[in-house]
Amino acid sequence: MAGGWASDGAVQEQIDSSIEDAIARARSQLPKGESLKHCEECDAAIPEARRQAIPGVRLCVTCQAEHDKENAASAGYNRRGSKDSQLR
Template identity: 45%
Template sequence: MADIADFANDLVQEQLDQAVAARLALMPDSVLPSRMFCDECDEPIPEGRRLAQPGCTLCVGCKVTEDLRASRYAR
């Protein structure tokens, strides 16, 4: 017999599935391969980042800096 916790878990799982599907729908169909070295600082981009973020061109540090700069000037 299902209880309220089971219903809550089902609801959370459904919301997670919808969020993942929405995220995947936003990704372009053709993704360029990730760069081996950062475009900004020429440091190697770790394999984990290249696999997690296909098409990345910046290392984590440079991407954080770029995002902070973009958020500062966004209005």
């Protein structure tokens, strides 16, 4: 049930849009091309099993974990906003 000016499917459309954005962002970050034999950042050897499992891999496991931790901090944005911002 929609309230106010929102259409009946507005909430589901918003959820679907958020999911589609997250999927597009994740796909854009997938490695492409030929895997490197040594890490771009620390020059450590990248094991053959990792290179075969992830085509286009450019970082060793340690550097990739650090990279993932840094990117987790920017998880996107909230389309709805907080109630505080709506009450102002």
